[in-house]
Amino acid sequence: MKPHTLSVLVENKPGVLSRVTGLFSRRGFNIESLAVGTCEEPEMSRITIVCIGDDAQIEQVMKQLNKLIDVIKVSDITENDRVERELALIKVTAEPGSSRAEIMQIASIFRAQIIDVGSRTVVLSVTGDTEKIDALEKLLRQYGVKELVRTGKIAILRGTKTVKSAK
Amino acid sequence: MKTGAKILIEGLQREGVETIFGYPGGVVLPIYDELYNSSLRHILVRHEQAAAHAADGFARASGRVGVCLATSGPGACNLVTGIATAYMDSVSIVALTGQVPTSLLGNDAFQESDITGITLPITKHNYLVKRTEELGHVIREAFYISRTGRPGPVLIDLPKDVSTKEIEYEYPESEQVNLRGYQPTYRGHTRQIDKAIEMMMEAERPLLYVGGGVISSNASAELVSLAEMMGIPVTTTLMGIGAIPCDHPLNLGMLGMHGTRYANYAVTESDLLIAIGVRFDDRVTGKLDTFASQARIIHVDIDPAEIGKNKRVDVPIVGDSKAVLQEMRERIQKRKEYERWLSRIRTWKEKFPMKYPRDGVLRPQFVIEQLSELLAGEGIIVSEVGQNQMWTAQYYCFRHPRTWITSGGLGTMGYGFPAAMGAHFARPDQVVFDIAGDGSFQMNIQELGTVSHYQIPVKVAILNNRFLGMVRQWQELFYDRRYSYTELPAVDFVKIANAYGIDGMRVEDTNDVRPALQAAIETDGPFILDFRVEREENVFPMVPAGAAINEMIGGLNE
Numbered sequence: 001m002k003p004h005t006l007s008v009l010v011e012n013k014p015g016v017l018s019r020v021t022g023l024f025s026r027r028g029f030n031i032e033s034l035a036v037g038t039c040e041e042p043e044m045s046r047i048t049i050v051c052i053g054d055d056a057q058i059e060q061v062m063k064q065l066n067k068l069i070d071v072i073k074v075s076d077i078t079e080n081d082r083v084e085r086e087l088a089l090i091k092v093t094a095e096p097g098s099s100r101a102e103i104m105q106i107a108s109i110f111r112a113q114i115i116d117v118g119s120r121t122v123v124l125s126v127t128g129d130t131e132k133i134d135a136l137e138k139l140l141r142q143y144g145v146k147e148l149v150r151t152g153k154i155a156i157l158r159g160t161k162t163v164k165s166a167k
Numbered sequence: 168m169k170t171g172a173k174i175l176i177e178g179l180q181r182e183g184v185e186t187i188f189g190y191p192g193g194v195v196l197p198i199y200d201e202l203y204n205s206s207l208r209h210i211l212v213r214h215e216q217a218a219a220h221a222a223d224g225f226a227r228a229s230g231r232v233g234v235c236l237a238t239s240g241p242g243a244c245n246l247v248t249g250i251a252t253a254y255m256d257s258v259s260i261v262a263l264t265g266q267v268p269t270s271l272l273g274n275d276a277f278q279e280s281d282i283t284g285i286t287l288p289i290t291k292h293n294y295l296v297k298r299t300e301e302l303g304h305v306i307r308e309a310f311y312i313s314r315t316g317r318p319g320p321v322l323i324d325l326p327k328d329v330s331t332k333e334i335e336y337e338y339p340e341s342e343q344v345n346l347r348g349y350q351p352t353y354r355g356h357t358r359q360i361d362k363a364i365e366m367m368m369e370a371e372r373p374l375l376y377v378g379g380g381v382i383s384s385n386a387s388a389e390l391v392s393l394a395e396m397m398g399i400p401v402t403t404t405l406m407g408i409g410a411i412p413c414d415h416p417l418n419l420g421m422l423g424m425h426g427t428r429y430a431n432y433a434v435t436e437s438d439l440l441i442a443i444g445v446r447f448d449d450r451v452t453g454k455l456d457t458f459a460s461q462a463r464i465i466h467v468d469i470d471p472a473e474i475g476k477n478k479r480v481d482v483p484i485v486g487d488s489k490a491v492l493q494e495m496r497e498r499i500q501k502r503k504e505y506e507r508w509l510s511r512i513r514t515w516k517e518k519f520p521m522k523y524p525r526d527g528v529l530r531p532q533f534v535i536e537q538l539s540e541l542l543a544g545e546g547i548i549v550s551e552v553g554q555n556q557m558w559t560a561q562y563y564c565f566r567h568p569r570t571w572i573t574s575g576g577l578g579t580m581g582y583g584f585p586a587a588m589g590a591h592f593a594r595p596d597q598v599v600f601d602i603a604g605d606g607s608f609q610m611n612i613q614e615l616g617t618v619s620h621y622q623i624p625v626k627v628a629i630l631n632n633r634f635l636g637m638v639r640q641w642q643e644l645f646y647d648r649r650y651s652y653t654e655l656p657a658v659d660f661v662k663i664a665n666a667y668g669i670d671g672m673r674v675e676d677t678n679d680v681r682p683a684l685q686a687a688i689e690t691d692g693p694f695i696l697d698f699r700v701e702r703e704e705n706v707f708p709m710v711p712a713g714a715a716i717n718e719m720i721g722g723l724n725e
Contacts, residue, residue, distance in 0.1 A: 011348060015295075019287060026288050056475070063472035069292040069312060072348040 003032055004058045004078045005155050007163045008047040011070040012038065019068050020047060029053060029061050033086075035152030044072060046163075048154045075163050077155060084155040087125070088133045089115070093144030094122045103143055110136045121146060129153075171299040171330040172201040175263070178306035179207060181338060184234050186210060186225065186592045187263075188218035192238020193278060194265035197330040210588070210621060213613040215242050217585035219249020220611070222260040224586030226253070227572045228547055229593035230385060232314050233260040239267055240278030243324075244285065248579060250320045251289040255576025256406060257383060259318035261309050262286075268328040269297055283324050291319030299332040304342070311344040316351030317470040318383055351469060355486030355494060363441070363465045363482050364499055370439035370463075372508045373399045376422065377488075379406030379575070380444015380468060386489035387411065387568040390443070393496050398505055399441070400512055402430040404451055405560055406575045407444070413544070413564040419512065420521070423451035424710045425557045428722050429515035431710070434459050435717040436511075443467045444488045447477040448576070457715035467491045519722060521561055523704075529677050531555070531630040531700045535562040537680045538600065538628065541688065546598040547572065547590045551583040551607030553637035555630050557706040559602045570597075581610025587625040588617060598626065598688055605631040605655060615667040618693040626687040626694045629660055632702045640705045644720070664695035671695035 010016045017036055024031050032050040039046040051061060058076060065074045090112075094100040096119075103122060107114055112126035126136055130153065137148060157163060169177075175198060179187065186208045191199045202209050212218045215237040222233030237246050243264040253260045267276040283295045292312050294305050302325075309321040367373055381390050387410045394401050394417050401411050402419040411418045422430040434440065440462040445451070452458040455477060465482040466474045474483040484491055523532040535558050538548075544566030550556040550573045565571050572590055574582040587601040601608075608629050618625055630636075639653040661671035670690060674683045674697065687694040707721025 015283070018284070022287050060472065060476060067470070067472055069346060069349045 001052055001054050003050050003052050004076055005082075005084070005153065006049045006051065006062065006065075007075045007077050007155065008049060008065060008071060009039070009073040009164070010045050010047060011072065012043050012045045013070055016045070016070045017047070019070060020049075020065065023064055023068065024051070024061070027061070027064060029057065033152035035154045048152060050153050073164065077157060077163060080161070081158045082155050083158060084129050084153050085127050086130060086133055086151055086153050087127045088137070088148060088150040090124045090126070090137065090140060090145060091121050091147040092124065092140050093120065093146055095120055099143050103140065106136070106139055112136060168333040169336050170197060170201070170333050171302050171325065172197040174299065174302050174336055175306065175325070175330070176201045176205050176207060177338060178303055179234060182232065182306065182310045184232070187234040187236055188212055188221040188589065189236030190215050190218060190238065190242060192242045192265060194267060194327040195236065195238045195242075195330075197327065198236065198263075198265070198325070209236075210592070210617065212585065213616040214611065215245035216249050216581070217588070217611055217614045217617065219246045219260065219262060220252065220579075220582050220585035221589035221592075222262070223249060223253045223258050224549060224572055224589030225593045226258050226260055226589075227586070228569055228590035230383075230569065231259075231593070232310055233258070233589060234263065235260065236263045238265045238278065239282070240280045242278075243282040244280055247285060247289070250286055250322065252574050252577045252579045252582055253320040254289045254291070256379060256574065257318050258320065259313040260320045261313055262320060262322040264322060264324050265330075266295070266324045266326040269326045270328070272326065283322065286322050289320070290322050291317075293322040293324070295324045295326075296329050297326070299329050299334050300336075302329065303336060303338055307342055308344050308346070312346075312349065316349070352471075352485045353469070353487040353490050355467065355484040355491035357494070357498075359482055359484045360491065360494055360498060363484065364495060366439055366463055366465060366482065367397060367399070367441070367499075368501060368503055371505065372437045373397075373439040373441060373505060374433050374437040374462075375399050375401040376404075376434065376440055376442045376445055377401060377407045377410050378404040378443070378445030380488045381407055381410045382444075382568045384444065384469070384488040385568070386444070386492050389489055389492035389496065391415070393492050396496060396499065397503070398509065400433060400509065402426070402433060404445055404448070404575070405573065408560055409565040409568040409571045412566045414566075419516075421560055423716060424453065425561065425706050425708065426716070427521055427561075428519035428708055428719060429512060431708075431716040431719060432515050433512055435461070435715070437462045439463050439465070441465045441467075443492070444469075446473045452477065453710045453714055453716040521722070527677055528701050529675065529680070529698065530704055531558050531632070531698070532562045532704075533677060534628060534630060534680055534698050534700065535559050535602065538684050539563045541681065541684050542598060546570065546600060547587075547594055549573065549583045549587040549590055549599065549601045551601070551603045552578045552580045553604050553607060553635070554640065554704070554706050555602050555604040555607065555636075557637075558630070561706075580607040584608060584611050584614050584625070584627060587627075588614065588623050591623050591625055599624070601625060601627045603627055603629045604636055605629055605633060605658060605660070606635040608660070609658070612663070615664060615669060619667040619669050622692045624690070624692050626690075626696070628684070628687075628696045629698060630700050631660070631697050632700050632704065633657055634702060636704075637706070639703070643703070643705070644709075645711070660695055660697040669693050669695055671697060673697040673699065675699045
């Protein structure tokens with residue numbers, strides 16, 4: 001049982017996302033993270049799904065996804081050399097004074113940006129892989145995380161290879 | 168200029184549809200108005216569920232796409248059981264539903280229900296058509312998706328304004344459907360087929376395990392030809408019955424929970440299971456890890472998701488049963504004798520024949536045997552669900568594919584009667600019987616109205632035991648005979664039939680069975696037979712839930 005990253009190319013039509021997510025819940029598969037957006041093809045979208053399961057379960061997920069008429073291609077890119085990113089927006093309690101300076105220092109170490117400064121809070125924007133965002137969140141907890149918004153993971157293959165060309 | 172409704176009717180006719188089953192309502196008024204002057208035949212059912220089952224029965228008996236039509240909200244929701252039934256058994260139907268106008272969508276309008284949402288898990292695909300301009304294309308695509316690959320139900324939801332809007336529209340003469348996300352594989356991989364043949368040559372105890380996929384791909388002739396050429400015995404699932412004649416020497420009958428002892432023994436001892444158009448359903452396999460545990464497995468199916476879903480497979484072959492069987496046969500160079508295996512199977516067959524007491528008591532098995540003899544394997548037999556279904560599967564001698572129509576996967580009580588109506592329109596030349604239980608028949612008994620209205624010559628043989636028999640059987644065997652809510656009061660079905668203007672007959676004695684069946688067959692219109700059978704008869708052999716399939720109760724030659 002390990003996390004698999006599936007890259008799913010779908011028709012950009014209404015209802016496609018619910019067809020895909022409905023299939024997961026119906027067949028008892030769990031989604032760890034999900035991100036969806038347009039892609040390089042004008043009439044398609046790409047859904048990146050992270051789900052946990054053994055090989056047989058993942059094979060079944062992929063086969064069932066492939067059966068959906070609006071799904072064009074399903075690729076498990078877990079074994080491929082790839083870059084993965086998530087984005088998080090974190091609102092942290094930052095009273096003027098020393099804690100605010102510390103937060104800004106931490107932000108710079110993590111290459112996070114301060115995108116909003118209020119009288120008692122700051123908002124950080126950070127991108128990276130899951131572990132990096134988890135680490136930053138953990139560090140910021142001591143100051144008080146008032147709100148945290150996180151996207152699902154997106155992934156792309158390194159080098160000239162593309163998901164479409166990968167098997 | 169054409170309205171959406173007109174485009175719809177034209178589209179159906181272009182797809183070769185002649186008969187549809189439906190029920191009118193508010194938002195489908197424009198469609199019904201178009202039907203009024205159309206050459207399409209519309210059969211008015213008495214409940215939308217029956218429309219879906221009738222379309223399904225039509226599809227199974229004919230191999231064509233069945234069509235049903237219902238209004239929005241309750242009408243559409245009433246189709247759901249029928250659509251789910253077709254989905255579980257991979258039957259090609261197109262369900263058309265009305266919808267509230269697009270301007271009201273999502274407003275909880277009168278008779279609005281999100282039917283595309285509701286049917287998402289039980290359709291192969293579905294459409295909510297928002298523009299009349301898309302309609303022609305959607306119809307073409309829906310029929311294409313429904314009948315190709317692994318067949319299945321497709322639903323088209325039509326908002327009222329889409330039906331009424333007028334547009335300039337000419338049907339393209341030959342529009343190719345090309346869906347980049349849907350490319351079924353028909354031809355099996357040659358190397359895999361060769362590997363399968365190699366395994367057949369290495370095997371000592373091979374067994375063909377065939378199901379509904381062989382029926383739906385019209386591959387019976389190819390199956391029988393391969394079995395005969397190689398001398399490999401065949402067992403069929405409930406859905407595969409009819410793929411090989413019942414009395415063929417290589418046929419072992421049905422396997423699984425209520426299969427024959429010899430079929431289940433053969434699976435257990437086989438060293439090569441050649442599975443074609445089956446899905447290793449739990450009613451077939453019993454305890455999964457003991458199922459065919461000595462066998463290597465070849466699995467042929469058009470749906471890749473079925474391969475390896477329940478059981479690890481040695482040689483997967485994705486493809487259409489017919490094409491793969493044909494190619495297998497062509498590529499086989501050598502022959503092999505499995506004489507020891509066949510003789511072992513013959514011994515089982517002799518030792519454990521299918522039988523029931525012949526003691527003058529009116530038993531349901533006797534009724535089915537009599538009908539089987541009378542029709543001599545002709546006719547179309549539809550069943551309800553439960554004991555009636557299992558006895559028919561066990562004791563009716565089917566000789567042709569598409570003559571046995573039953574709800575296998577979903578196990579829908581009330582399926583048989585309306586499906587029999589549909590089967591009649593598919594094969595008007597055939598006698599159509601619905602073998603029913605008194606419980607199942609009462610689930611869609613309102614269709615007596617339809618059958619009477621159109622004089623649809625469906626014969627119903629009710630095996631009336633005043634019990635929900637299969638549930639009662641389980642209560643008897645596993646719940647200490649505590650018959651909790653399974654006893655039904657007596658119903659005079661002949662009187663009910665008469666009230667609809669339908670003839671019927673009650674039968675209480677074995678001597679009257681044959682004449683009564685004969686009378687039903689000779690009647691031009693519908694006919695209801697009420698057989699008052701032994702009340703606590705059980706279906707045997709039986710594999711208890713969770714047991715291995717060779718651990719059966721009953722069917723021993725005491």
